[in-house]
Amino acid sequence: xxxxxxxxxxxxxxxxxxxxxxxxxxxxxxxxxxxxxxxxxxxxxxxxxxxxxxxxxxxxxxxxxxxxxxxxxxxxxxxxxxxxxxxxxxxxxxxxxxxxxxxxxxxxxxxxxxxxxxxxxxxxxxxxxxxxxxxxxxxxxxxxxxxxxxxxxxxxxxxxxxxxxxxxxxxxxxxxxxxxxxxxxxxxxxxxxxxxxxxxxxxxxxxxxxxxxxxxxxxxxxxxxxxxxxxxxxxxxxxxxxxxxxxxxxxxxxxxxxxxxxxxxxxxxxxxxxxxxxxxxxxxxxxxxxxxxxxxxxxxxxxxxxxxxxxxxxxxxxxxxxxxxxxxxxxxxx
Amino acid sequence: xxxxxxxxxxxxxxxxxxxxxxxxxxxxxxxxxxxxxxxxxxxxxxxxxxxxxxxxxxxxxxxxxxxxxxxxxxxxxxxxxxxxxxxxxxxxxxxxxxxxxxxxxxxxxxxxxxxxxxxxxxxxxxxxxxxxxxxxxxxxxxxxxxxxxxxxxxxxxxxxxxxxxxxxxxxxxxxxxxxxxxxxxxxxxxxxxxxxxxxxxxxxxxxxxxxxxxxxxxxxxxxxxxxxxxxxxxxxxxxxxxxxxxxxxxxxxxxxxxxxxxxxxxxxxxxxxxxxxxxxxxxxxxxxxxxxxxxxxxxxxxxxxxxxxxxxxxxxxxxxxxxxxxxxxxxxxxxxxxxxxxxxxxxxxxxxxxxxxxxxxxxxxxxxxxxxxxxxxxxxxxxxxxxxx
Numbered sequence: 001x002x003x004x005x006x007x008x009x010x011x012x013x014x015x016x017x018x019x020x021x022x023x024x025x026x027x028x029x030x031x032x033x034x035x036x037x038x039x040x041x042x043x044x045x046x047x048x049x050x051x052x053x054x055x056x057x058x059x060x061x062x063x064x065x066x067x068x069x070x071x072x073x074x075x076x077x078x079x080x081x082x083x084x085x086x087x088x089x090x091x092x093x094x095x096x097x098x099x100x101x102x103x104x105x106x107x108x109x110x111x112x113x114x115x116x117x118x119x120x121x122x123x124x125x126x127x128x129x130x131x132x133x134x135x136x137x138x139x140x141x142x143x144x145x146x147x148x149x150x151x152x153x154x155x156x157x158x159x160x161x162x163x164x165x166x167x168x169x170x171x172x173x174x175x176x177x178x179x180x181x182x183x184x185x186x187x188x189x190x191x192x193x194x195x196x197x198x199x200x201x202x203x204x205x206x207x208x209x210x211x212x213x214x215x216x217x218x219x220x221x222x223x224x225x226x227x228x229x230x231x232x233x234x235x236x237x238x239x240x241x242x243x244x245x246x247x248x249x250x251x252x253x254x255x256x257x258x259x260x261x262x263x264x265x266x267x268x269x270x271x272x273x274x275x276x277x278x279x280x281x282x283x284x285x286x287x288x289x290x291x292x293x294x295x296x297x298x299x300x301x302x303x304x305x306x307x308x309x310x311x312x313x314x315x316x317x318x319x320x321x322x323x324x325x326x327x328x329x330x331x332x333x334x
Numbered sequence: 335x336x337x338x339x340x341x342x343x344x345x346x347x348x349x350x351x352x353x354x355x356x357x358x359x360x361x362x363x364x365x366x367x368x369x370x371x372x373x374x375x376x377x378x379x380x381x382x383x384x385x386x387x388x389x390x391x392x393x394x395x396x397x398x399x400x401x402x403x404x405x406x407x408x409x410x411x412x413x414x415x416x417x418x419x420x421x422x423x424x425x426x427x428x429x430x431x432x433x434x435x436x437x438x439x440x441x442x443x444x445x446x447x448x449x450x451x452x453x454x455x456x457x458x459x460x461x462x463x464x465x466x467x468x469x470x471x472x473x474x475x476x477x478x479x480x481x482x483x484x485x486x487x488x489x490x491x492x493x494x495x496x497x498x499x500x501x502x503x504x505x506x507x508x509x510x511x512x513x514x515x516x517x518x519x520x521x522x523x524x525x526x527x528x529x530x531x532x533x534x535x536x537x538x539x540x541x542x543x544x545x546x547x548x549x550x551x552x553x554x555x556x557x558x559x560x561x562x563x564x565x566x567x568x569x570x571x572x573x574x575x576x577x578x579x580x581x582x583x584x585x586x587x588x589x590x591x592x593x594x595x596x597x598x599x600x601x602x603x604x605x606x607x608x609x610x611x612x613x614x615x616x617x618x619x620x621x622x623x624x625x626x627x628x629x630x631x632x633x634x635x636x637x638x639x640x641x642x643x644x645x646x647x648x649x650x651x652x653x654x655x656x657x658x659x660x661x662x663x664x665x666x667x668x669x670x671x672x673x674x675x676x677x678x679x680x681x682x683x684x685x686x687x688x689x690x691x692x693x694x695x696x697x698x699x700x701x702x703x704x705x706x707x708x709x710x711x712x713x714x715x716x717x718x719x720x721x722x723x
Contacts, residue, residue, distance in 0.1 A: 056568060058564070058568070150567065151564070151567040151568045152568075152569075152570050152571055152572050155569060156570060161568055163565065167562050167565040167568075168561075168562075168565070169557065169561035169562060169565065169566075170561060171557075171561060172554075172557055172558070172561065176554060176557075180554050180566065180571070181569050181570075183551065183554075183555060183569055183570045184570040186551045188551050190550070190552050190579065190583075192550075193546050193547050193549070193550030193551070193552060193553075194546050194547060196546060243569065
């Protein structure tokens with residue numbers, strides 16, 4: 001398969017993630033070709049899940065950045081120590097201005113108004129900042145001062161995911177779980193819900209239909225109203241995939257989707273992944289330990305070890321790579 | 335496991351036809367149910383044993399006051415039961431609503447606005463304070479959130495107590511104008527009916543509103559956040575706005591309650607909104623059945639009636655028994671002198687402990703939560719049952 005000709009959906013550029021002294025991901029350049037199934041493999045602790053979490057917006061890269069569909073991802077900046085400082089800048093400036101009005105000998109009323117404005121600015125920025133970052137924080141983010149996005153922004157951009165240890169909404173039904181996945185597809189607002197407008201009712205009814213369609217797509221039948229945590233393990237994995245698909249992603253991140261499954265369940269899952277790629281035209285990136293899955297289904301495999309990319313290519317190329325064998329089996333194996 | 339997440343869930347999808355009918359016509363069910371309760375209650379208490387307790391007007395007054403607590407419990411249920419955010423300072427919003435009425439219609443403030451606009455403003459002001467409280471707590475969870483809300487709940491009465499110039503301090507604001515409403519009538523002490531009807535209508539509206547929101551995109555987002563905040567965010571839910579909306583909607587319901595309360599009692603002081611009030615409302619939500627609108631409403635009603643009627647009656651009952659004082663050497667026990675009202679919180683505590691041990695799903699649970707709490711270790715049995723059904 002010639003991935004060079006394909007354009008890539010996701011690209012990481014010199015991505016590094018550091019946790020204190022530990023470098024979990026070290027300058028990884030890596031890309032996922034459109035319409036492919038790519039696998040990320042590596043021994044335990046190689047940094048696969050960390051890389052995944054950075055891509056999904058759960059944590060921010062220390063340096064480097066991510067490009068998704070050709071656009072650099074800076075949807076929402078990190079709420080670090082800098083942001084509270086940003087909040088007080090407008091009101092601080094107004095306080096200084098108030099001071100100036102006094103020294104300039106302006107009437108007291110002017111000073112009073114400026115002081116009131118400073119107070120109002122503080123309240124307003126606090127409120128606004130808690131809902132969305134202030135505009136200049138966003139502007140700084142675009143300049144590259146901040147580099148992170150929140151998970152919901154990544155969903156908006158078109159990345160859906162499942163989790164290594166299943167994280168369903170366990171007390172909600174299967175249909176409700178998928179409906180939560182469709183959150184961004186639904187456009188009703190709370191007022192619509194209170195008034196039960198026609199728009200809201202049709203949207204809910206159609207949403208339910210579509211949710212059930214997604215459940216059928218992953219071969220979950222007759223379990224629409226079952227509470228998620230009562231589903232068997234394999235069905236929970238499927239439900240998680242249905243929920244992720246419902247958010248209409250362009251890239252689907254699957255974190256060890258066949259972990260704990262028996263061979264026949266695994267085979268069925270592999271068929272499902274191929275269907276998702278071929279019928280829905282999605283790109284899939286998966287972390288997997290089961291080499292039968294990785295070698296059987298991947299168009300492309302990337303190997304991480306100690307946070308560094310050590311090999312990349314087709315399953316056949318990677319399988320024979322001495323560095324990969326060394327990482328998995330140790331030096332003596334060669 | 336997070337106790338809130340553990341306890342709360344929504345109605346089980348119903349399969350039998352009558353239950354399905356009720357679910358599909360939820361608003362109608364609420365209206366009919368509330369209308370029945372509102373009309374029947376004043377007559378039920380004309381029969382023994384209730385008739386011996388107090389005259390009808392006193393009972394109806396009590397029902398109206400219980401209605402206020404039903405409103406408060408419904409609002410807290412949004413924050414605690416649906417969104418899973420433990421709020422221990424909920425009485426603050428009640429206070430804010432009450433003071434809004436005081437500023438809108440009292441000689442102290444020198445204003446006299448009509449009731450309905452103040453009701454709306456009270457709800458909006460409380461919602462604004464809900465957002466103000468919510469904003470700094472967005473990144474907190476569980477215990478930490480509870481502590482911050484506890485602090486907020488303490489700050490608000492303290493501010494009302496100490497800002498003497500604006501709030502008349504500990505004396506509170508009195509002599510508020512009684513609303514004289516078209517159609518409904520005037521909220522007088524002698525004739526409790528207008529107030530009773532107003533409260534009943536507002537409770538009905540609140541229940542319908544909350545049922546509808548719970549069954550919508552926003553309600554699902556709240557539940558998803560309660561179940562797993564990280565997964566919710568990874569499904570595209572903006573957890574920040576959703577949580578703020580939960581705080582705002584919960585607080586606005588308390589604001590409504592506050593305005594209604596102040597318009598009836600016509601005198602309010604900071605002491606009426608302490609931690610015990612927050613705690614009482616939380617106890618109502620938990621005892622009633624967290625996450626279930628009808629359950630919470632019924633729970634609040636029952637708890638209020640026990641507290642305000644039953645305990646009072648118990649005092650009279652025990653005094654009438656004429657039990658002699660018993661000297662047991664160290665002390666004299668005279669049960670006829672016991673004031674049961676003073677043991678209110680001891681009884682709450684005992685009731686909560688008992689409930690958690692015997693009936694953790696609440697007095698009026700819904701079927702799903704019951705199943706959840708009863709069959710936790712028996713998922714396979716549930717699976718088989720589902721496979722057959």
